Amino acid sequence: MPKRTSTTLKLYRKGVEERRYYGERTPKDLVRYALNMLGDHAKSISTEEELEKFTVSDPEYMFVGAFAEDTELYQEFLKQAELKREFFRFALVRDPELLKKIGQTNAVVAYQPEFLRNKWEPSRKVFTGIPFDLGDFIHSARGGPGGASSPGTQKEEFEVFRPLLITSFDVDFDVNRKHTNYVRNRLLKVASEFSPQIHMTMGNLNITRYYAPDDRYNDTGIVMTVIDKAGWEYTVPKETEFSLENLRKVVTDVISGEIKGKPYKSDEAPVQKKRVKKAVADTFHDIVLDETKNVLVEFYSPYCGHCK
Secondary structure (H helix, E strand, O other), X not given: OOOOOOOOEEEEEOOEEEEEEOOOOOHHHHHHHHHXXXXXXXXXXXXXXXXXXXXXXXXXXXXXXXXXXXXXXXXXHHHHHHHHOOOOEEEEEOOHHHHHHHOOOEEEEEEOOHHHOOOOOOOEEEEOOOHHHHHHHHHHHHOOOOOOEOOOOHHHHHHHOOOEEEEEOOOOOOOOHHHHHHHHHHHHHHHHHHOOOOEEEEEOHHHXXXXXXXXXXXXXXXXXXXXXXXXXXEEOOOOOOOOHHHHHHXXXXXXXXXXXXXOOOOOOOOOOOOOOXXXXXXXXXXXXXXXXXXXXXXXXXXXXOOOO
């Protein structure tokens, strides 16, 4: 895996600090980041050759805005391109003939990277909904076991798509392609059987360092972690071998409710003698997230006397 460093990298665009870089420090990743950030938010495309080259030349999902007019969706697409260009590539098509080829005149089309295309997923997804939902579409299009979560996009995936099964291991389509595809193909098969009852994604081990500490890795270096609808996590015991049979069993147990997440750490639940109840991690779901009640919660640090 790439060597980690404590140094800070920041991009300055025309004399103004743009943002801090949190990605990998390999030459390939740094060059890709610089090209994405320093170029236009959305590359202008006007020929079939340019479109073909754009939609097969990147290791991440690519999004093409196909617009005949300056609609609200067009404006939102430009906004999303500026916000997310660090993680994805965006292109803009306005040419009438090329719009006919794409078959859209007011839409955003997501293209799956060529090396990820498979028989279980469509290689192209089209969004024609309301502009407000475009951001969610971008994350849902690249989510799932066909893609791979990254530190830059995991927050949205972990919070939006629940219940979620995260399979983390040494994902590397360059050096470790055989093992990566071995895991990915099994995830795709099971996902096709149970979607949309559960969401699934995969990523490198560092994306689940909060959810799955080192002592829970199994012998194959594969960690399966579930985030339930309430946001609590459950890590499949490391003794469980990664296989189609076990994967189906985990997914079935999550859907049925047999597997439920729980806090990684919690204070002991106190005896409740007052009308104002004290909630700890283990009791937070039952006390606060009760759908039949409205609850006002005060959060404080237990070591802060003033807060108490």
